Amino acid sequence: PRLVAEVAFGEWTRDHRIRHSVFQGLRSDKPARQVTREVTSTIAGAPAKAAVATKETAMKKQSARKTDGLRITNAERVIDSESGVTKGELVAYYLDASKLLLPHLKGRPVSLVRAPEGIGGELFFQKHAKGSDMPGITLLDPSLDRDHDPLLQIDRIEGLASAAQMNVVELHTWNATSSAIDRPDRMTFDLDPGDGVDWAHMQEAALLMRTLLDELGLGSFLKTSGGKGLHVLVPIRRHYGWDDVKSFSQAVVQHMAQTIPDRFVAKSGPRNRVGKIFVDYLRNGFGATTVSAWSVRARPGLGVSVPVAWDELPTLRSGAHWTIRDAPERFGIGNAPWAGWERARKGLASPMKVIGFVPAAG
Structure with missing residues (x-):
């Protein structure tokens, strides 16, 4: 290997892969040959929870990170006080779940539940948008829902990352596809x-x-x-x-x-x-929606x-x-x-x- 990357992650899987990875940047100050896997050791007399806490804090080190090319701001901010989950972990979850989640979203109008101050703050339910600078989130033909701004649709992983970056916690879908919205x-x-x-x-x-x-x-x-x-x-x-x-x-x-x-x-x-x-x-x-399979809920826990x-x-x-x-x-x-x-x-x-x-x- 020639390049060294720094990656925050949730944990190691049994087959030695990292879960909930978040790319933080390339390291030009460290040769590849010096990179080794860190092994957690338990200090004598220390609580057993210390080792568990290590993986829960691995993704909370920086206030801005890059995930799949998208800059994630305030990644260390806790969005749920009960679980201690951070915004960075939410983004990582949606990227990790994308292959399972996207089939439930593709081709359907989607509504978003946003929690700019975390789930303990005010929540915003969004079905329409006048414009969108969020990569991967499509504005649909306004005629699909007349007298309203365009409906939204997410068909790609970039849309999931963009939504989570914009503090979206929940994703809801219609019971019809955008191509046959009246049926x-x-x-x-x-x-x-x-x-x-x-x-x-x-x-x-x-x-x-x-x-x-x-x-x-x-x-x-x-x-x-x-x-x-x-x-x-x-x-x-x-x-x-x-x-x-x-x-x-x-x-x-x-x-x-x-x-x-x-x-x-x-x-x-x-x-x-x-x-x-x-x-x-x-x-x-x-126009009614239901939370999608694999969506997180904006509730404690x-x-x-x-x-x-x-x-x-x-x-x-x-x-x-x-x-x-x-x-x-x-x-x-x-x-x-x-x-x-x-x-x-x-x-x-x-x-x-x-x-x-x-x-x-x-």
């Missing part, structure tokens, strides 16, 4: 627990939701929300517009609430769901929304089963739990008849 290609059911709902009831609710969808002939896929709840997603064919898809999803939720009223409610609002679960169908309307197989549901501890700290351990499994997504895509005509729903489109 949703999926439905989302957000299981949102009210006060007093224990986790076992959330797991049961997800299974009941799946059972009903199965009876309607619809395949469903599960992911953690990264927060309190669970998300059940259904791939559909682009046969209907937003109003019909939203109204049909509402009919499904109302059926659940009428059939099992001690578990489910079909009305939003905290007073309506004390001790019960609101299955949010409102995510299925035009920085949970991550992760795709899971249905047979993994009993093993989940909460909707924030994974956080930014340990979600990379899931990268090996990645999107495999959703491998049957395209094969499961069905039309809604038959399910609508089964549940007695008549679309406005006829």
Whole structure:
């Protein structure tokens, strides 16, 4: 080797690779032959946590770094006091997760949740922009959402880095692609627990939701929300517009609430769901979004929304089963739990008849 680079990183993997690497620059003052791997040693009598702290502070040394050619400012700034995660670590996570995350973002309008002062400060939800100097973030045709500034789309890793540099913590996507924005290609059911709902009831609710969808002939896929709840997603064919898809999803939720009223409610609002679960169908309307798989959540602990197989549901501890700290351990499994997504895509005509729903489109 002829060049020496300085790289901050989160940890060494078992196969001797570095995880969450952040390029800090080339070193002209150190010959390559003098570079050796540092080995952590434990000082006698020192707490065992000292070695763990080493990897957690490895990415907090400088206030400005370069990642994939993008200058990251204030990289050492802590964005979540509970976990101690820094802005630099957030950028590194999104770059590390990009191969898994981008397939969920590509071709879809994206909304951004920004936390300029960290998640303890004011959060900003952004769907549109007049202009963008962020590399990799595309401004879409204004006609897609009339009377508004252009919608945003992220299809490349540069867009993820740019978003994180601009203090974006969460990434949300539409239920339609920008190329066919008037025809949703999926439905989302957000299981949102009210006060007093224990986790076992959330797991049961997800299974009941799946059972009903199965009876309607619809395949469903599960992911953690990264927060309190669970998300059940259904791939559909682009046969209907937003109003019909939203109204049909509402009919499904109302059926659940009428059939099992001690578990489910079909009305939003905290007073309506004390001790019960609101299955949010409102995510299925035009312009509504849901946090993307592999997105971090702007909540204490920085949970991550992760795709899971249905047979993994009993093993989940909460909707924030994974956080930014340990979600990379899931990268090996990645999107495999959703491998049957395209094969499961069905039309809604038959399910609508089964549940007695008549679309406005006829």
